[in-house]
Amino acid sequence: MSVANSFDRSTIERIVRQIVLQQPLAGPARDDGASSQPDVVISISARHVHLTNEHVEILFGPGHTLTPMKPLYQDGYYAADETVMVVGPRRRMLPTVRILGPTRSASQVELAFTDSISLGIDAPVRHSGRIEGTPGCVLVGPKGVVELKQGVIRAARHVHMNVRDAARLGIQNGDNVKLRIESPSCTTVFEDVLVRADETSKLEVHLDTDEGNACFLDAATKVELLPLGTACGCATQQ
Amino acid sequence: MSVANSFDRSTIERIVRQIVLQQPLAGPARDDGASSQPDVVISISARHVHLTNEHVEILFGPGHTLTPMKPLYQDGYYAADETVMVVGPRRRMLPTVRILGPTRSASQVELAFTDSISLGIDAPVRHSGRIEGTPGCVLVGPKGVVELKQGVIRAARHVHMNVRDAARLGIQNGDNVKLRIESPSCTTVFEDVLVRADETSKLEVHLDTDEGNACFLDAATKVELLPLGTACGCATQQ
Numbered sequence: 001m002s003v004a005n006s007f008d009r010s011t012i013e014r015i016v017r018q019i020v021l022q023q024p025l026a027g028p029a030r031d032d033g034a035s036s037q038p039d040v041v042i043s044i045s046a047r048h049v050h051l052t053n054e055h056v057e058i059l060f061g062p063g064h065t066l067t068p069m070k071p072l073y074q075d076g077y078y079a080a081d082e083t084v085m086v087v088g089p090r091r092r093m094l095p096t097v098r099i100l101g102p103t104r105s106a107s108q109v110e111l112a113f114t115d116s117i118s119l120g121i122d123a124p125v126r127h128s129g130r131i132e133g134t135p136g137c138v139l140v141g142p143k144g145v146v147e148l149k150q151g152v153i154r155a156a157r158h159v160h161m162n163v164r165d166a167a168r169l170g171i172q173n174g175d176n177v178k179l180r181i182e183s184p185s186c187t188t189v190f191e192d193v194l195v196r197a198d199e200t201s202k203l204e205v206h207l208d209t210d211e212g213n214a215c216f217l218d219a220a221t222k223v224e225l226l227p228l229g230t231a232c233g234c235a236t237q238q
Numbered sequence: 239m240s241v242a243n244s245f246d247r248s249t250i251e252r253i254v255r256q257i258v259l260q261q262p263l264a265g266p267a268r269d270d271g272a273s274s275q276p277d278v279v280i281s282i283s284a285r286h287v288h289l290t291n292e293h294v295e296i297l298f299g300p301g302h303t304l305t306p307m308k309p310l311y312q313d314g315y316y317a318a319d320e321t322v323m324v325v326g327p328r329r330r331m332l333p334t335v336r337i338l339g340p341t342r343s344a345s346q347v348e349l350a351f352t353d354s355i356s357l358g359i360d361a362p363v364r365h366s367g368r369i370e371g372t373p374g375c376v377l378v379g380p381k382g383v384v385e386l387k388q389g390v391i392r393a394a395r396h397v398h399m400n401v402r403d404a405a406r407l408g409i410q411n412g413d414n415v416k417l418r419i420e421s422p423s424c425t426t427v428f429e430d431v432l433v434r435a436d437e438t439s440k441l442e443v444h445l446d447t448d449e450g451n452a453c454f455l456d457a458a459t460k461v462e463l464l465p466l467g468t469a470c471g472c473a474t475q476q
Contacts, residue, residue: 113451114352125423125454156423185363185394188452189427213351214426214452216363 015079015098016072017044017212021223038165040223041073041204042181044212045155047115048098049084049139050108059084059141066101073204074160076102085140088119093140107148109137110155112208126153127194155208158194159225160201171227173197178226179205186216193225253317253336254310255282255450259461276403278461279311279442280419282450283393285353286338287322287377288346288366297322297379304339311442312398314340323378326357342367345386347375348393350446364391365432393446396432397463398439409465411435416464417443424454431463 020041057064060082068078083096086109094115108131116123121135136148159177166172172195179190190211205225207217258279295302298320306316321334324347332353346369354361359373374386397415404410410433417428428449443463445455 113454114447117451185430187429189429190452191425191427192423209352210448210451213355213448214428216351 015046015048015070017217018042018073019217019220019223021220038168038203040225041202042179042207042212042217042220042223043073043204044207044209044217045110046098046209047086047094047109047111048079048100049086049110050100050104050106052105052107053103055107055139055146056082056103058144058146059139061143064143066099066103068101072100074201078102082141086119087138087140088121090120092118092120094119106131106151107139107146108151108153109139109148110153110208112210113154114210116152116154121152123152123154125156127156127158128153155206156194157190157192157205157207157211158196159203159205161195161197161203162199162201163197165203166195166197169225169227171195171197175227180222180224180226181215181217181220182222182224183216183220186214186219188215190215253284253286253308255455256280256311257455257458257461259458276406276441278463279440280417280445280450280455280458280461281311281442282445282447282455283348284336284447285324285332285347285349286317286336287324287348288338288342288344290343290345291341293345293377293384294320294341296382296384297377299381302381304337304341306339310338312439316340320379324357325376325378326359328358330356330358332357344369344389345377345384346389346391347377347386348391348446350448351392352448354390354392359390361390361392363394365394365396366391393444394432395428395430395443395445395449396434397441397443399433399435399441400437400439401435403441404433404435407463407465409433409435413465418460418462418464419453419455419458420460420462421454421458424452424457426453428453 018041020039022039056066067081069081070079072078078101080099080101082099084099085093085095086097087093111123121137124134126134131151131153134150135152136150137152139146139148171177175195177193177195179193181188256279258277260277294304305319307319308317310316316339318337318339320337323331323333324335325331349361359375362372364372369389369391372388373390374388375390377384377386409415413433415431415433417431419426
């Protein structure tokens with residue numbers, strides 16, 4: 001019986017899956033009317049790589065720069081045309097992992113836990129950029145190879161927003177909030193969602209594919225971002 | 239550069255991952271002392287197959303019966319030596335999916351959502367045995383092939399227990415409860431956990447690999463089963 005390799009995930013996984021649902025009033029009492037209730041975008045990031053300019057040139061050739069393929073929800077960010085092979089220990093590998101732009105000051109590989117098991121890399125849960133002491137891997141591009149000494153992480157849950165969204169929710173940069181996603185037979189509350197608030201970001205939660213699959217995000221009917229000190233409604237739901 | 243296929247998951251995934259933590263007092267007030275606080279076993283089931291006797295014989299040869307390899311936590315259940323290839327549409331496949339015994343009255347394939355994406359099968363979330371109208375697949379064994387007309391599901395979260403555990407928790411068979419798993423940066427509350435209580439089962443939660451990975455079960459430090467009407471503690475936890 002002829003069967004193809006079932007695991008070329010790059011052909012069957014989207015780079016980003018998203019749902020957009022309205023955030024119900026969850027912060028402190030307000031007098032500014034229902035119109036200010038923000039939409040919440042939940043984005044599931046498939047595994048991806050961030051690169052330095054130097055590593056782009058090693059992997060893709062001198063003078064090469066990333067080619068934007070698809071804009072991401074946050075302004076200025078994009079999925080690039082370019083992909084690399086990520087190689088772990090014992091010759092396990094992920095053949096085509098998408099690069100996200102723009103380039104950064106340090107290269108970083110973000111995996112879901114399922115991916116890290118596949119690769120045989122014990123990737124710790126870290127927030128982006130906090131890669132001190134994390135495992136490394138080998139990146140293989142069409143023109144060269146880079147050995148990362150560190151930088152393989154499982155990206156910790158977080159939510160981007162601007163400081164005005166944060167104020168409306170009664171929270172601030174660096175807080176942890178809870179995210180409750182209601183979906184058929186799979187309703188889930190994610191705690192430990194770090195708030196990353198600045199002047200310009202749009203309200204967007206980042207989960208990984210394991211988290212998105214666990215809560216059956218594609219079928220979600222309701223989402224709530226809940227500040228600390230707020231019960232998640234779990235005692236009265238169902 | 240020589241790289242092996244990274245995706246022979248059967249060699250890198252355990253059939254079942256488990257943690258055992260003590261269930262804190264969460265039910266109604268009791269007078270029977272701390273010693274009655276039950277341990278909660280959380281088991282993460284990797285993808286697996288249940289077969290009928292007839293299908294065992296088609297796949298492995300006339301007269302063949304399953305060979306127990308490893309007992310599961312519930313008495314009488316086991317992971318078998320035998321595995322099958324599960325083939326989805328467009329020739330995607332999972333090469334070696336473990337069979338769990340004993341045999342059943344209907345064959346069934348239980349996948350995590352991640353697996354179903356790999357296979358290209360839109361598996362619905364169902365409780366075991368509720369396979370009416372679900373997608374089918376092809377099973378390939380060393381001696382034959384079975385085409386399942388239905389039976390591919392994503393197993394819904396559930397908790398086995400005996401009726402005495404249920405009574406202590408103030409719940410009964412068919413109820414839904416919540417499961418809160420506390421782990422570093424990944425604390426998660428799973429709602430919609432169906433109680434399957436009978437006279438003999440041991441207290442054990444079944445999650446799939448996506449759910450286990452999403453809550454970082456391997457690092458969990460605390461687990462709580464919470465009856466309906468009980469706040470999950472989320473308002474005061476972080």
